[in-house]
Amino acid sequence: MRNAEEAMIREVASHFQYEGILQKIVPYGNGHINDTYLLTYAVGCMGLIRVILQRINTHVFQKPVEVMENILHITSYLHEKIKTAGGDPYRETLNLIPTREGKAYYQGADEAYWRSFVFITDAFCYDTVERAEDFYQSALAFGRFQGLLADFPAEKLHETIPGFHDTEKRFSDFQRAVSKDEKGRAKEVQTEIEFVRSRKEETSFFTERIRRKELPLRVTHNDTKFNNIMIDSETGKGICVIDLDTTMPGLAVYDFGDSIRFGASTGAEDERDLSKVRLNLELFQIYTKGFIQGCGGSLTKEELKLLPMGARMMTYECGMRFLADYLQGDVYFKTCRKGQNLDRARTQFKLVREMEEHWTEMNRIVENEMTLCVR
Numbered sequence: 001m002r003n004a005e006e007a008m009i010r011e012v013a014s015h016f017q018y019e020g021i022l023q024k025i026v027p028y029g030n031g032h033i034n035d036t037y038l039l040t041y042a043v044g045c046m047g048l049i050r051v052i053l054q055r056i057n058t059h060v061f062q063k064p065v066e067v068m069e070n071i072l073h074i075t076s077y078l079h080e081k082i083k084t085a086g087g088d089p090y091r092e093t094l095n096l097i098p099t100r101e102g103k104a105y106y107q108g109a110d111e112a113y114w115r116s117f118v119f120i121t122d123a124f125c126y127d128t129v130e131r132a133e134d135f136y137q138s139a140l141a142f143g144r145f146q147g148l149l150a151d152f153p154a155e156k157l158h159e160t161i162p163g164f165h166d167t168e169k170r171f172s173d174f175q176r177a178v179s180k181d182e183k184g185r186a187k188e189v190q191t192e193i194e195f196v197r198s199r200k201e202e203t204s205f206f207t208e209r210i211r212r213k214e215l216p217l218r219v220t221h222n223d224t225k226f227n228n229i230m231i232d233s234e235t236g237k238g239i240c241v242i243d244l245d246t247t248m249p250g251l252a253v254y255d256f257g258d259s260i261r262f263g264a265s266t267g268a269e270d271e272r273d274l275s276k277v278r279l280n281l282e283l284f285q286i287y288t289k290g291f292i293q294g295c296g297g298s299l300t301k302e303e304l305k306l307l308p309m310g311a312r313m314m315t316y317e318c319g320m321r322f323l324a325d326y327l328q329g330d331v332y333f334k335t336c337r338k339g340q341n342l343d344r345a346r347t348q349f350k351l352v353r354e355m356e357e358h359w360t361e362m363n364r365i366v367e368n369e370m371t372l373c374v375r
């Protein structure tokens with residue numbers, strides 16, 4: 001890390017209610033959005049204590065104060081609920097560490113917004129599904145998360161990114177990015193653009209059902225990537241759902257779908273060799289089972305039936321977002337190499353095709369898991 005960056009982090013850290021001597025600062029995790037650092041403090045005879053310090057990406061979250069109001073609200077609610085149920089509220093939910101002024105965030109002189117979380121020890125986030133059991137545990141945990149928030153007063157939540165999973169809106173944004181073609185990249189990606197456009201009809205699938213009130217809006221996470229869950233290193237259980245920036249009213253099928261998009265692929269999200277990217281139906285079945293169980297019977301029959309469509313839609317939508325970002329010059333998702341957003345878009349489109357080809361099997365798997373759960 002550069003000296004200037006380290007000095008800046010030290011300055012920011014001095015505004016939080018940390019104790020001890022700051023020993024080490026390292027950039028941390030593989031999120032695409034925020035800048036995350038792991039800080040280690042030596043605290044008297046207590047030894048080393050770690051904390052997470054994050055700079056909120058204000059290009060993505062244009063109302064960071066609202067994001068923090070949501071997070072404070074959600075984490076306080078979860079903390080109490082977990083405590084009452086006899087769980088460990090310092091491991092099973094995120095906990096904010098306040099600033100010295102008692103606020104949930106610190107606003108630096110440069111307009112940057114910072115927040116800090118208690119570090120969840122003895123647990124890991126994985127970027128790929130190495131063991132089916134971990135994926136199953138993540139499904140249980142994401143399902144339970146929805147259950148825990150079932151009675152949360154949803155009207156108190158801000159919509160941190162308007163229309164986050166409004167695929168119709170995402171499609172219009174995409175079309176705008178293609179017509180502007182700011183970086184002159186559209187000509188190289190005509191096949192991919194055509195792929196998105198040819199599926200335009202599908203974009204209103206869920207938005208229509210929301211308008212017709214056919215599907216219930218719930219408090220959902222909306223970014224249920226496998227690396228947004230912490231797996232306990234001792235028990236192997238999905239211990240804590242993290243990355244709560246987009247937790248707001250949404251559809252259960254979004255949370256199901258986004259997990260499938262990322263975790264049930266045989267390849268990395270940015271894999272260049274598309275022959276390695278397939279839909280793993282075994283993982284699809286395992287996640288379906290875990291998610292339905294995790295939701296504890298709260299999903300309606302209609303929601304259950306639409307789980308496969310949730311997977312297809314989230315994958316298609318994410319691919320379209322990656323491609324739009326590529327056309328706009330990689331301004332939204334972090335990249336570490338040229339063409340990474342295009343590669344990401346291509347893996348998503350390959351997966352959509354896989355899902356279209358395995359549509360009957362996906363539906364059969366869900367129907368089967370529905371029956372097993374009802375029994």
Ligand code: ADP
Pocket residue numbers: 028029030031032033034035036052094117118119120121125227228242243244
């Ligand atoms: P992004 O929005 O950029 O994805 P995340 O909030 O998901 O940011 O954090 C990035 C990474 O930091 C996570 O994948 C995880 O590895 C790590 N992380 C975040 N919060 C904690 C925490 N409280 N304890 C331990 N690790 C954490």
Ligand code: GN1
Pocket residue numbers: 030031032033034060222223225228243245246258269318333
């Ligand atoms: C981003 O923050 P992270 O890396 O968990 C993005 C998701 C995408 C995902 C694709 C706020 O998630 O919507 O599905 O990248 N988060 C936001 O990997 O846009």
Ligand code: MG
Pocket residue numbers: 031032227228243
């Ligand atoms: Mg994340």
